Each structure stands twice: as structure tokens, then as C-alpha cells.
Amino acid sequence: MTPPETTTRITPAGPAAQGPPRDPKIREAIRQVGVTGTALTDEVGRVIVGKKDQLKLVVLAIFTEGSHVLLEDMPGLGKSVLAAALARASGCDFKRVQFTPDLLPSDINGTFILNQRTHEFDFRPGPIFTNYLLADEINRASPKTQSAMLEAMAEKQVTVEGFTQKLPKPFVVMATQNPVEQAGTYPLPEAQMDRFAMKLSMGYPSLDEEAEILIRRAKRGKDDFDVKPVSSAEQIVAMQKAIENVHVADELIRYIATLIDATRRHPQLVAGSSPRGTQNLFKLSRGWAALHGRDYVVPDDVKRLMVPVLAHRVILKPEPRIKGVKASDIMQGILDSTPVPKV
Numbered sequence: 001m002t003p004p005e006t007t008t009r010i011t012p013a014g015p016a017a018q019g020p021p022r023d024p025k026i027r028e029a030i031r032q033v034g035v036t037g038t039a040l041t042d043e044v045g046r047v048i049v050g051k052k053d054q055l056k057l058v059v060l061a062i063f064t065e066g067s068h069v070l071l072e073d074m075p076g077l078g079k080s081v082l083a084a085a086l087a088r089a090s091g092c093d094f095k096r097v098q099f100t101p102d103l104l105p106s107d108i109n110g111t112f113i114l115n116q117r118t119h120e121f122d123f124r125p126g127p128i129f130t131n132y133l134l135a136d137e138i139n140r141a142s143p144k145t146q147s148a149m150l151e152a153m154a155e156k157q158v159t160v161e162g163f164t165q166k167l168p169k170p171f172v173v174m175a176t177q178n179p180v181e182q183a184g185t186y187p188l189p190e191a192q193m194d195r196f197a198m199k200l201s202m203g204y205p206s207l208d209e210e211a212e213i214l215i216r217r218a219k220r221g222k223d224d225f226d227v228k229p230v231s232s233a234e235q236i237v238a239m240q241k242a243i244e245n246v247h248v249a250d251e252l253i254r255y256i257a258t259l260i261d262a263t264r265r266h267p268q269l270v271a272g273s274s275p276r277g278t279q280n281l282f283k284l285s286r287g288w289a290a291l292h293g294r295d296y297v298v299p300d301d302v303k304r305l306m307v308p309v310l311a312h313r314v315i316l317k318p319e320p321r322i323k324g325v326k327a328s329d330i331m332q333g334i335l336d337s338t339p340v341p342k343v
Contacts, residue, residue: 017343018296019247026295029242033063033290036239039230043089047225048082049216050209054200056291057308058086061172062132064287065240067197067280068153068173070138070188070312075178077202081225083134083174090236091229092131092170099141105148109158123163128152131168131233135175139185146192149173153195170236190271190315197280198305199312239290246286247296251341256281256302262334263310268320269330277313284309299340307331 040059041052048055061067071079080096087094097108110126127133128149138146152158156167175196177188193199205213217223256278264272285301292301311327 017247017249017252017298019249022245022247022295026242026245029238030246030290030295031293033239033242033287034293036231036235037063037291040086040089043227043230044082044085047085047227048078049212050205051078051082051202054202055082055086057198057200058082058174060284060287060291061197062086062090062170062236063239063291064197064243064283065170066154066156067284067287068175068195070193070196070199071174071176071202072179072199073176073202074180074204077204079176079202080134080136082202083132083176085225085227087132088227089230090132091232092236093168093233094132094134095127095130096134096136097127098136099138099145101140101142103141103145105145106160108145108148109152109160112161112163123160123165125165126158128158129165129167131170131172131236133171133173135173137177138175139177139188141186143186143189146186146188150192150195168233170233170240190313193312194274194276196312197284198308200308243283243287243290245295246289248282248286249297249341249343251343252285252297252299252302253282255299255338255341256285259302259306259334259338260310262338263314263331266314266330266334268317268325270315270317273310273313277310281305281309299343303335303340306335 037056037059041055044055045052058069061069071082073079084094084096097103106126108126108128110124110129112121113124114120115122133149135149152167152171153173156169156171158165158167173196177185220226260273260278260281262272263269266272281302284305285297288301288305289295289297307328311331314327314330316325316327316330
């Protein structure tokens with residue numbers, strides 16, 4: 001579960017956290033990440049009532065290169081609507097694939113078709129050739145079909161019968177799965193779960209939010225929603241590059257490594273986080289700082305992201321799992337017991 005958003009009190013950072021003086025152009029590019037992020041969340045917030053924390057985290061993912069998101073929750077809570085609205089607001093191409101047991105890898109990646117005029121085989125791209133791919137109910141497809149996206153998610157390319165084709169930039173997979181109606185589904189293996197930068201949950205709306213959903217629907221006069229583009233694919237790519245210039249002090253790099261190492265030595269876990277989890281926590285902490293107008297990372301950035309970035313990567317031992325211990329609680333315990341560096 002995604003923890004509720006709280007008001008974070010940022011401790012003033014010292015020179016080590018802020019790093020060396022920056023080129024004004026670099027600082028402006030990083031500042032623009034926060035401006036555009038606010039514009040995106042405000043625009044999509046006209047469709048998604050509440051859930052500002054989840055929305056901000058999904059925006060963070062698309063601003064951070066190579067970060068894909070798994071949305072797991074009950075049916076009808078707005079997971080697909082969030083993905084579609086965000087794609088429209090960011091001015092990017094969007095495709096949706098409904099995963100079913102009979103879906104084939106070629107239905108996603110594409111295939112070769114015989115050209116009757118040239119008598120040669122031409123490659124027909126599948127829906128994965130897009131900026132945002134919504135993999136709806138991904139756990140309903142077979143493992144073979146699920147694995148069809150692994151190369152695309154890791155290397156941003158697709159290989160079909162020896163033919164390799166690069167995917168457009170940006171490329172983000174937003175997958176959904178329901179924790180109910182598990183009969184006939186194929187749970188995602190740990191190796192595939194590790195490909196997702198974050199696992200989030202939407203959660204039920206509050207009473208006031210539920211009423212606001214109906215009020216907005218009555219005012220629209222239709223089921224569909226109108227979202228205006230406030231960005232473009234080119235701007236998203238530029239912001240992904242700008243985030244690479246966010247400074248991370250050596251003390252914070254050591255702090256991230258210490259947190260990851262603690263997951264591997266925890267007595268209630270069979271396996272801790274992979275190095276891919278380390279990389280994602282590092283990258284997303286940079287992006288979180290940029291979203292808040294800073295060109296340097298502070299410890300609170302790392303602490304805020306540890307649960308959504310790492311909880312789905314670890315494997316609990318049978319006894320704590322039977323007792324109902326949650327991976328998110330273990331991650332929070334590691335945070336509480338790990339000394340925070342002063343930078």
C-alpha cells in the first residue's frame with residue numbers, strides 16, 4: 001500500500017547536500033521539472049479526485065527515465081483513467097492492451113506480415129510502440145506473454161525474429177492488476193516485479209471524494225473526460241535529462257546503499273532488494289527533489305520513496321507472511337532503525 005502523503009519538514013541542507021555551484025541553465029532546467037510536474041498534477045487532478053500522492057508518484061516515474069509503475073488495487077478505482085489522463089495531459093502517445101489468457105507476445109510486440117506486392121516480409125509494430133503503454137490486468141496473461149515486455153522495459157527496444165527496433169522516447173509501462181478474482185491468473189514472478197520502479201495502490205475514495213466524483217460527473221454531462229496537454233514528449237525527455245544533473249552527496253549515496261544492505265540482512269526476509277532497486281531508489285530520489293524545485297537530494301527524499309520503490313522487491317519468509325507481516329512495515333522499520341546522515 002502507498003502510505004498517505006504527509007507534510008514533510010525539510011531540514012535545511014548544508015553545502016555537502018547542495019553540492020558545487022550550478023550553471024544557471026542547469027538550475028533552470030531542473031526548476032522546470034517542478035513547474036511542469038505541478039501543471040500535470042493539476043490538470044489530471046481535474047479528472048482524478050483526491051489521490052494527489054499517487055498522482056505525484058506516477059508523474060515522478062514518467063519524469064525519471066526507465067521507471068515503470070505497477071498499480072495494484074480493487075477494480076474500478078481509477079487506475080486506467082489515471083494512466084489515460086496523464087498521457088493526454090503530457091501530450092504523449094498512449095495505447096492500452098487488455099491482458100487476457102489468449103493474448104500472444106506478437107499481439108504486444110508486433111510481427112512480420114507478408115507484403116503481397118514486394119513478396120517480402122514487413123514488420124508490423126505492435127501497441128508497445130508508444131510513449132505510454134497501459135498493460136491492463138497484466139496478471140491475466142500467461143507468463144510467456146508477460147515476459148514479452150521485459151526487453152522493452154529494460155532496454156527500450158523490441159526484438160522479433162532477430163529484428164531489433166528501438167521504442168519511442170519517452171517509454172513508460174503502467175501496468176495494473178487486481179488483488180481479487182485470482183482464479184485463472186498468473187502472478188507476476190519476482191524477476192518481473194523487479195522491473196517496475198514502483199508499486200502503488202489507489203485506495204478507495206473518502207466520503208467527500210466520492211460525492212465530488214458524482215458532482216463532477218453531473219457537470220460534465222458525459223462519461224468521458226476532457227484533458228488539455230500541458231507538455232510534450234520532447235519536454236518529458238528534456239526533463240529526464242535534467243534530472244540527471246540533480247546532486248546527490250556521497251553521504252546520501254552511502255545512506256541508500258546502507259538501506260539496501262539492511263533489506264538483504266533482515267531476519268524476516270528470504271531475499272532483499274536487487275541492485276536494480278538501488279538504482280531506482282537513487283534515480284527516483286533525484287526526480288523527487290527536482291519535482292520539489294531542488295537541484296540536490298536530501299534524506300527525506302530517500303525516506304519518502306523507500307516503501308513504494310523497495311517493498312515489492314523483497315520476499316518474506318513463510319512464517320512472517322503467514323502472520324500477516326507486510327513488506328512495507330519491514331521497510332519502514334529499516335528506515336526507523338538506520339541513522340540518517342547529516343548533510
